[in-house]
Amino acid sequence: MSASFLSPPHAAIVPQAPAAVETRPASNRLGALADTWLPRLVLSPTIIASLVFVYGFIGLTAWLSLTESRMMPNFEFAGLVQYERLFEIDRWWVAAANLGLFGGLFIALCLAIGLGMAILLDQRIRHEGALRAIYLYPMALSFIVTGAAWKWILNPGLGLEKLMHDWGFTGFTFDWLVNSDMAIYTVVIAGVWQSSGFVMALFLAGLRSVDDSIIKAAMVDGASLPTIYRRIVIPSLRPVFFSVLLVLSHIAIKSFDLVMALTAGGPGTSSDVPAIFMYQFSFTRGQLGLGAASAMMMLATVLAVLVPLMYLETKGARHGR
Missing domain, CATH: 1.10.3720.10 (MetI-like)
Known part of the structure; x- marks a missing residue:
């Protein structure tokens, strides 16, 4: 009888220690993922806006300088004609x-x-x-x-x-x-x-x-x-x-x-x-x-x-x- 009364508590205590050990690495992984990706998520709108509205428009301007665009954009390549006119x-x-x-x-x-x-x-x-x-x-x-x-x-x-x-x-x-x-x-x-x-x-x-x-x-x-x-x-x-x-x-x-x-x-x-x-x-x-x-x-x-x-x-x- 004494063994039967003692076995359930021991059976309940033994599995709890590994469970506590397993939860710590999971929380550490979540923290590491947050430290890695949260700054990227926060900065991504600014980076995307810079790529589009700065470097994208620089690229567009460079392409327009190689076209015959006048009042409206004309995306057909024309070489260095505009630079010759400019000089x-x-x-x-x-x-x-x-x-x-x-x-x-x-x-x-x-x-x-x-x-x-x-x-x-x-x-x-x-x-x-x-x-x-x-x-x-x-x-x-x-x-x-x-x-x-x-x-x-x-x-x-x-x-x-x-x-x-x-x-x-x-x-x-x-x-x-x-x-x-x-x-x-x-x-x-x-x-x-x-x-x-x-x-x-x-x-x-x-x-x-x-x-x-x-x-x-x-x-x-x-x-x-x-x-x-x-x-x-x-x-x-x-x-x-x-x-x-x-x-x-x-x-x-x-x-x-x-x-x-x-x-x-x-x-x-x-x-x-x-x-x-x-x-x-x-x-x-x-x-x-x-x-x-x-x-x-x-x-x-x-x-x-x-x-x-x-x-x-x-x-x-x-x-x-």
């Missing part, structure tokens, strides 16, 4: 020259002013926070607002020139906005005013990340502050220079809203840029294939800037610089 248009070369002039001055001035302001603020001067906020404020504005504001400032009839005349300086002239030889430089002024604060912020963050012990050791060795910045601090900002050049080049190449708000490409076509050329030929003149060809040339310009910069950066990273 025969004088306005395209004017726009390309303006882009080179604007891009070169815009990047150089933003780098010089931004780095200079960052070095100044790195000296822990008084009211640093206020100066940083004031100088960063233009980045809060859109290029449309910047272009409209500078159009009023540089207008000879109501801006800076009129103000100087009202103050008695009747010989003062500043008519760059209506001067076909100088109009592109007004775009440079407005662009530098807006973007140099952003460059300053990037450089200031890089300067603040430099180890103070290195600077103090150099000062103990007798190095002057300009020498320390020239020989030690600025060379250590190579990744920041890479990021700044990449962002500024992208802004310069795709400049459309700033030019449209400030000069609309005028007087005439003196301040025209490839982005305006592409827009007008694609959407206002019914030359969709020609506009697509100009867009692909803009993409080629971006790649011509991006690929060497990325190569230099990765080469420097491999060599530990």
Whole structure:
């Protein structure tokens, strides 16, 4: 009897241990599957949208540039006819020259002013926070607002020139906005005013990340502050220079809203840029294939800037610089 009373509890207890052991691997497998597939499920809509609306439309634009598309798309292959037409248009070369002039001055001035302001603020001067906020404020504005504001400032009839005349300086002239030889430089002024604060912020963050012990050791060795910045601090900002050049080049190449708000490409076509050329030929003149060809040339310009910069950066990273 005692054996019969003891056997059922032992029979009930013995099978429970393996069951508990078997449930743990199952839960671990479910957790591993969730860790593996949940991020993919969350990111998949963004990835699909990027593939379709970015790379898909880049591919479509590239194909349209090889067709005879005009008002409506024509998907019949026509070779490089649109590119030949594009290179025969004088306005395209004017726009390309303006882009080179604007891009070169815009990047150089933003780098010089931004780095200079960052070095100044790195000296822990008084009211640093206020100066940083004031100088960063233009980045809060859109290029449309910047272009409209500078159009009023540089207008000879109501801006800076009129103000100087009202103050008695009747010989003062500043008519760059209506001067076909100088109009592109007004775009440079407005662009530098807006973007140099952003460059300053990037450089200031890089300067603040430099180890103070290195600077103090150099000062103990007798190095002057300009020498320390020239020989030690600025060379250590190579990744920041890479990021700044990449962002500024992208802004310069795709400049459309700033030019449209400030000069609309005028007087005439003196301040025209490839982005305006592409827009007008694609959407206002019914030359969709020609506009697509100009867009692909803009993409080629971006790649011509991006690929060497990325190569230099990765080469420097491999060599530990």
